[in-house]
Amino acid sequence: QVQLVESGGGLVQAGGSLRLSCVASGRTTYGMGWFRQAPGKEREPVASMAWSGGSTYYADSVKGRFTISRDSAKKTVTLQMNSLKPEDTAVYYCAARDGVGPFRYWGQGTQVTVSS
Numbered sequence: 001q002v003q004l005v006e007s008g009g010g011l012v013q014a015g016g017s018l019r020l021s022c023v024a025s026g027r028t029t030y031g032m033g034w035f036r037q038a039p040g041k042e043r044e045p046v047a048s049m050a051w052s053g054g055s056t057y058y059a060d061s062v063k064g065r066f067t068i069s070r071d072s073a074k075k076t077v078t079l080q081m082n083s084l085k086p087e088d089t090a091v092y093y094c095a096a097r098d099g100v101g102p103f104r105y106w107g108q109g110t111q112v113t114v115s116s
Contacts, residue, residue, distance in 0.1 A: 002026040002105040004094045009110030012084055016114070020079040022094030022107060029096040031055060032077040033103055034068065036090035036112075043093070047079060048103075055100070062088075084114045 008020040022032065033048030047068040049056045058066065067080045077094065092112050095103035 002029055002096050004096060004105060004107035006092065006094045006107045006110040009092060009112045011113045011115065014084060014086055014114055014116050016084050017080070017082045018084065018112060020081065020092055020094075020110060020112075022077045022079075024075040024077070024094075024096060028075075029105070030099050031097055032070065033057075033095045033097070034077075034079045035093045035095055035103070036088075037093070037109075038087075038090040041090075046092070048095075049077075081112070084112075086114045086116045088112060089114050 003025045004022055006022045012018050031050040034046040035043050036046050037043040045059055046062055047058050047066055049068050051072055065083045070077045090112060091109040093109045094107035096105040097103040
């Protein structure tokens, strides 16, 4: 089994920064990712990477502002979010997958609110 626990959400003004962390426990997976879901919208991918450090992906809307990184020894994945915008407001979810297919394991989510 795989368990994921996120932390680091909160309220920030536009232009500010937040750092989300996700600690994984259980067996090792292929890769990790961050998704978000805004009110009334579908969940969308934000960023992802393999534990090896490759296969990095960013949504166009966050390129140049968000950075995903990992600490394999601590089984922790971090999403550094800079230059935040009100449209980044959402519940952010950490996710894991066993291969290059769909993400199967999900954290409980953490709220990020960006005020204008």
